Amino acid sequence: xxxxxxxxxxxxxxxxxxxxxxxxxxxxxxxxxxxxxxxxxxxxxxxxxxxxxxxxxxxxxxxxxxxxxxxxxxxxxxxxxxxxxxxxxxxxxxxxxxxxxxxxxxxxxxxxxxxxxxxxxxxxxxxxxxxxxxxxxxxxxxxxxxxxxxxxxxxxxxxxxxxxxxxxxxxxxxxxxxxxxxxxxxxxxxxxxxxxxxxxxxxxxxxxxxxxxxxx
Numbered sequence: 441x442x443x444x445x446x447x448x449x450x451x452x453x454x455x456x457x458x459x460x461x462x463x464x465x466x467x468x469x470x471x472x473x474x475x476x477x478x479x480x481x482x483x484x485x486x487x488x489x490x491x492x493x494x495x496x497x498x499x500x501x502x503x504x505x506x507x508x509x510x511x512x513x514x515x516x517x518x519x520x521x522x523x524x525x526x527x528x529x530x531x532x533x534x535x536x537x538x539x540x541x542x543x544x545x546x547x548x549x550x551x552x553x554x555x556x557x558x559x560x561x562x563x564x565x566x567x568x569x570x571x572x573x574x575x576x577x578x579x580x581x582x583x584x585x586x587x588x589x590x591x592x593x594x595x596x597x598x599x600x601x602x603x604x605x606x607x608x609x610x611x612x613x614x615x616x617x618x619x620x621x622x623x624x625x626x627x628x629x630x631x632x633x634x635x636x637x638x639x640x641x642x643x644x645x646x647x648x649x650x651x652x653x654x655x656x
Contacts, residue, residue: 446491446493446542446543446567447489447491447492447493447542447543447544447545447563447586448492448493448494448495448496448535448539448542448543448544448545449486449487449492449494449495449496449544449545449546449547450495450496450498450528450531450532450535450544450545450546450547451479451482451483451486451495451496451497451498451531451546451547451548451549452497452498452499452524452527452528452531452546452548452549453479453497453498453499453504453527453549454475454499454500454524454549455499455500456472456473456475456476457472459471459472459475459479459549459550460474460475460478460550460625460626462626462627463625463626463627463628463631464627464628465628466628466650470646470650473646473649474631474643474646474647475550476642477552477640477642477643477645477646478549478550478551478552478625478642478643479497479504479549479550480640480642481551481552481554481639481640481641481642481643482547482548482549482550482551482552482554482640483495483497483514483549484640484642485551485554485555485556485558485559485640486545486547486554486556486559487513487514488556488559489556489557489559489560489563490556490560491560491563491564492545492559492563493513493539493542494513494514494515494539495513495514495515496514496515496517496531496534496535497514497515497516497517498517498519498527498528498530498531499516499517499518499519499527500518500519500520500527504516515534517530517531517534524548524595524597524598525595525596525597525598528546528593528595528597529593529595531546532544532593532595540589540590541589542589543567543586543587543588543589544586544587544593545563545566545584545585545586546584546585546586546593546595547559547583547584548582548583548597548624550624550625550626551583551620551621551623551624551625552625552631552634552639552640552642552643553619553620553621553623553634553635553637553638553639553640554620554621554640555620555621555638558617558618558619558620558621559621561615561617561618562574562584562613562615562618562621563586565613565615566584566586566613569586569588569610569611569613570587570588570591571585571586571587571588571591571592571593571594571608571609571610571611572584572585572586572610572611572612572613573585573586573602573605573606573610573611573612573613574612574613574618574621574622575602575612575622576602576622576623576624577619577622577623577633579602580600580601580602580603581597581600581601581602581624582597582601582602582605583621583622583623583624584613584621585597585605585610586610594608594609594610596608619637620637620638623637635647
């Protein structure tokens with residue numbers, strides 16, 4: 441049953457085989473395992489925020505756990521649309537069809553350091569705006585995008601997405617303490633920074649397995 445909470449979250453997830461291809465220094469099985477772990481930790485953090493009711497995961501892969509492990513309210517929408525923005529629009533279509541009264545927040549699936557507290561803090565500030573955006577640490581990309589009920593989301597994820605979202609009318613949310621939610625991971629340096637912030641249990645497990653000595 442959907443929780444009576446003001447926000448509905450959309451998390452677009454690439455199939456692991458196509459995700460995090462810029463993570464150099466890891467072999468393909470580990471890269472895929474990390475991509476899955478990032479997504480699982482991201483969704484877990486978002487779903488645990490008090491203001492979030494349902495989390496809609498949009499993916500074209502068939503590897504996502506159904507039903508979601510635990511008691512989180514997570515719905516998986518499978519779609520073959522190409523690209524993150526198409527996936528976000530697919531998620532928005534579901535939201536407007538089934539929960540038109542909900543405010544919507546989009547989170548990319550590569551935020552392994554995200555915490556429920558950071559998600560909650562961001563959403564409380566975002567409530568003041570019809571549309572808002574959260575910048576990544578480099579102030580180039582976007583790690584969250586929101587729209588109030590009935591407002592157009594206008595997703596523009598990709599290169600220089602922060603600029604595109606701001607010029608499209610989203611308000612930049614600036615608040616200290618949101619670094620765990622702002623650290624997306626595309627490069628090995630990003631992953632090291634996320635680990636310093638503290639990553640979720642799935643990512644921790646994959647990294648621990650990679651660091652352990654190989655068994656004969």
